[in-house]
Amino acid sequence: xxxxxxxxxxxxxxxxQCRPCRAGRKALAVNLSDLAAMAAQPLAAFVSLVIPRDAHxxxxxxxxxxxxxxxxxxxxxxxxGDTNSWNGPLVISVTALGTTTERGPLRRNGARPGDAIxxxxxxxxxxxxxxxxxxxxxxxxxQLHQRYELHAGIxxxxxxxxxxGHVCQESGCGALVQLDQVPLAEAAYQLSQTSGxxxxxxxxxxxxxxxxxxxxPPAEAAAILxxxxxxxxxxxxGQFIDQPxxxxxxxxxxxxxxxxxxxx
Amino acid sequence: xxxxxxxxxxxxxxxxQCRPCRAGRKALAVNLSDLAAMAAQPLAAFVSLVIPRDAHxxxxxxxxxxxxxxxxxxxxxxxxGDTNSWNGPLVISVTALGTTTERGPLRRNGARPGDAIxxxxxxxxxxxxxxxxxxxxxxxxxQLHQRYELHAGIxxxxxxxxxxGHVCQESGCGALVQLDQVPLAEAAYQLSQTSGxxxxxxxxxxxxxxxxxxxxPPAEAAAILxxxxxxxxxxxxGQFIDQPxxxxxxxxxxxxxxxxxxxx
Numbered sequence: 001x002x003x004x005x006x007x008x009x010x011x012x013x014x015x016x017q018c019r020p021c022r023a024g025r026k027a028l029a030v031n032l033s034d035l036a037a038m039a040a041q042p043l044a045a046f047v048s049l050v051i052p053r054d055a056h057x058x059x060x061x062x063x064x065x066x067x068x069x070x071x072x073x074x075x076x077x078x079x080x081g082d083t084n085s086w087n088g089p090l091v092i093s094v095t096a097l098g099t100t101t102e103r104g105p106l107r108r109n110g111a112r113p114g115d116a117i118x119x120x121x122x123x124x125x126x127x128x129x130x131x132x133x134x135x136x137x138x139x140x141x142x143q144l145h146q147r148y149e150l151h152a153g154i155x156x157x158x159x160x161x162x163x164x165g166h167v168c169q170e171s172g173c174g175a176l177v178q179l180d181q182v183p184l185a186e187a188a189y190q191l192s193q194t195s196g197x198x199x200x201x202x203x204x205x206x207x208x209x210x211x212x213x214x215x216x217p218p219a220e221a222a223a224i225l226x227x228x229x230x231x232x233x234x235x236x237x238g239q240f241i242d243q244p245x246x247x248x249x250x251x252x253x254x255x256x257x258x259x260x261x262x263x264x
Numbered sequence: 265x266x267x268x269x270x271x272x273x274x275x276x277x278x279x280x281q282c283r284p285c286r287a288g289r290k291a292l293a294v295n296l297s298d299l300a301a302m303a304a305q306p307l308a309a310f311v312s313l314v315i316p317r318d319a320h321x322x323x324x325x326x327x328x329x330x331x332x333x334x335x336x337x338x339x340x341x342x343x344x345g346d347t348n349s350w351n352g353p354l355v356i357s358v359t360a361l362g363t364t365t366e367r368g369p370l371r372r373n374g375a376r377p378g379d380a381i382x383x384x385x386x387x388x389x390x391x392x393x394x395x396x397x398x399x400x401x402x403x404x405x406x407q408l409h410q411r412y413e414l415h416a417g418i419x420x421x422x423x424x425x426x427x428x429g430h431v432c433q434e435s436g437c438g439a440l441v442q443l444d445q446v447p448l449a450e451a452a453y454q455l456s457q458t459s460g461x462x463x464x465x466x467x468x469x470x471x472x473x474x475x476x477x478x479x480x481p482p483a484e485a486a487a488i489l490x491x492x493x494x495x496x497x498x499x500x501x502g503q504f505i506d507q508p509x510x511x512x513x514x515x516x517x518x519x520x521x522x523x524x525x526x527x528x
Contacts, residue, residue: 002308002310002343002344002359002361003344004310004312004344004345004346004357004359005312005346006312006313006314006346006348006355006357008314008348008350008352008355010350010351010352011348011350044266046266046268046359048268048269048270048357049270050270050272050355079266080266080267080268081268082268082269082270082357084270084272084275086272086274086275086353087274088272088274088352088353088355089350089352091270091272091314091352091355091357093268093270093312093346093355093357095266095268095310095359097266
């Protein structure tokens with residue numbers, strides 16, 4: 001499997017406000033998260049840089065420090081790339097290759113009505129640091145995919161609601177989210193204190209959580225929730241349903257759930 | 265084999281002065297040329313775009329028209345990608361996958377002293393149009409690699425002299441170029457009339473010819489020159505030598521040859 005993701009200054013990071021190694025790390029990490037979403041083992045990555053001509057000469061080295069440290073952590077090769085300079089802002093484009101296991105790739109289109117929606121970790125407030133520091137759920141996806149029957153998966157980059165909607169669209173079904181079950185990150189509470197939005201709103205729409213959403217048949221889901229096998233909490237946040245679209249369940253009321261998240 | 269190349273507005277093309285489909289075509293074509301340099305059969309390409317927010321809404325479509333037309337010509341899939349927008353100029357990043365034949369990849373490091381330097385096509389003046397319209401020498405490389413013993417190869421993107429220097433460095437030898445044998449493009453003569461530089465200077469240093477330079481043992485080189493098997497002229501422009509560095513031969517005099525070309 002192949003994935004590619006391009007990050008740009010002022011959109012995915014603010015180069016003036018973060019150490020370049022963090023931007024480099026993020027550029028590789030988002031691609032590893034995409035491989036995790038397919039339950040693929042990362043093999044190698046290819047890095048194209050477009051460097052501003054007026055950047056400090058140490059910039060490429062600092063970017064690569066962040067990239068290489070993460071590559072070593074995940075035991076993958078930086079196997080090639082391309083370096084350019086120009087009079088524009090920094091662009092980092094990464095393409096990553098992975099191999100699937102004998103179970104094949106996890107896809108977005110396999111969710112079936114009745115499947116539980118399982119989520120790893122917590123959601124919301126990623127802008128407070130998590131959008132740089134997250135760990136791609138590669139090991140977690142491989143473990144779950146090997147031990148349990150998973151029907152579909154995605155990593156949450158754009159937003160929990162929006163990315164869940166992608167699974168629904170690809171699978172031809174809907175989703176019902178139990179709002180009181182959505183695991184909220186500490187950062188979601190923190191951000192809520194100044195944003196005027198609830199922690200739940202942040203969890204549903206902030207994006208860049210880089211956690212996994214999985215469609216899992218009920219018996220398997222029960223086993224995962226009981227076993228908690230991956231060192232990161234797994235939570236059931238609802239189920240896939242026949243009725244198309246995104247729906248929320250709170251206080252016994254079913255309402256349409258807006259597909260909040262980052263629109264490219 | 266995997267190759268990746270990123271093209272940017274104002275460096276690799278001037279978006280205000282060319283139809284976007286030509287920029288799109290070029291972004292894929294340079295990658296196919298890289299696969300040709302390895303004598304690899306292209307399989308699939310992945311295209312990441314960063315689109316200026318103020319661009320006409322037709323820009324992505326027009327870019328893809330150029331990309332897809334070339335992909336169809338070479339029978340490869342555009343198998344994925346990433347689309348972003350920002351307040352900067354257009355960036356097109358392409359990663360291409362290819363497979364080598366049973367002969368394995370053609371590399372840069374196999375040239376040996378005594379090998380002939382063979383070149384496909386003509387050189388110089390690419391800025392007059394060839395840098396958009398060139399045909400990646402994929403079929404030509406595959407044919408030559410299959411029928412003859414080739415020791416090394418490269419495609420000329422930065423400049424004939426500079427790229428020949430890359431082969432020398434990787435192979436641990438030098439090269440002696442017979443200046444009167446370098447095949448000059450019509451565009452090299454044309455450009456020479458206003459540039460104040462000779463057609464040969466243009467041929468040696470303009471770059472973006474996207475022709476092949478090959479290191480070929482003498483007997484095989486003679487056969488290729490006799491057979492002319494690929495529908496594009498193949499010319500012997502010199503030979504690889506023991507003495508490191510780039511050298512020119514003209515009127516019986518051996519002189520250092522500057523490694524002219526585009527410095528990234």
